[in-house]
Amino acid sequence: MRNFQYIRAADIDQAIALHARGARDADTVFLAGGTTLLDLMKLDVMRPIQVVDINRIGLDRVEVLDDGRVRIGAMVSNTELARHPHIVQHHPALSQSILSGASTQLRNKATTAGNVMQRVRCGYFRDGVSPCNKRAPGSGCAAIDGLNRNVHAVLGGSEHCIATHPSDMCVAMIAIGATVHVQGPNGKRDLPFADFHLLPGNTPWKETALGDDELITHITLDAPMAGSRSAYLKLRDRTSYQFALASSAVIVALDGDTVRDVRIALGGVSTRPWRAPDAEAVLRGQTLSEALVSQAAAAAMHGAQSYGQNGFKILLGQQAVMRNLSQLLQLRT
Known part of the structure; x- marks a missing residue:
């Protein structure tokens, strides 16, 4: 060091x-x-x-606001957030996503803002010598033609980078909807969570919309969807301390057998936390059926691109959505 x-x-x-x-x-x-x-x-x-x-510096409180939103301090530990009674009851997908990540010791230490800001787990980024546009802009991306099975994306990549965003928590947050509050020398500003993480495009070294001198102070979750239930499903090689090969956060509200509203997000398959509006559109306002759920799962992976070893993630991403939706609907019945 x-x-x-x-x-x-x-x-x-x-x-x-x-x-x-x-x-x-x-x-x-x-x-x-x-x-x-x-x-x-x-x-x-x-x-x-x-x-x-x-x-x-403080910033270590979870506050439930009068309108149902939740204001989370940047320094709230992952364990505290996952175990908070309001989160467990009203945002179970978020609690489950955090508890599925890392280890107990790491969750006790890791913070909410740190989780949002964590760097990719691509081996070529972390080895310090391989071509990597995140670490050494303009050097290339060794993962595209290299070992890309585990932590490389089939959604949202570019010729300059295909590393997946590693967070489980962020997948649930983008499904729920949230606002990132930041503060810097020029004052405070609010950023929609959906716009906070950037696609790699031509500038993969720029990972977030956070300014160079800005600090995340809080994240505010949207109010829970009325009459909904939610879950997080993580598919991985082993169940202990492993990053997702594919994951999904699903929030669904039904009127009888009709989907009143739904939110679907994916992890492990994309370069940033990935909301799936095409899949949501397939389900919203429709009568539930196995065929409809399968159609929505396929829509969630629309535009996916295989880079060789990670091609299996296209079908696995569909499974993450289909299994999660099916389990939630079984719970409701």
């Missing part, structure tokens, strides 16, 4: 000021749980000169 300057911030304003001051001369980063950052620093993939510790 390379030498770096460590500074502990006392409050939000000081954290932003320290980060902005360090950014003028060299790379500077915020340290929250550190479950991704410290790994990448040890691997010499990230080389910050200054680290600003934000563990004592």
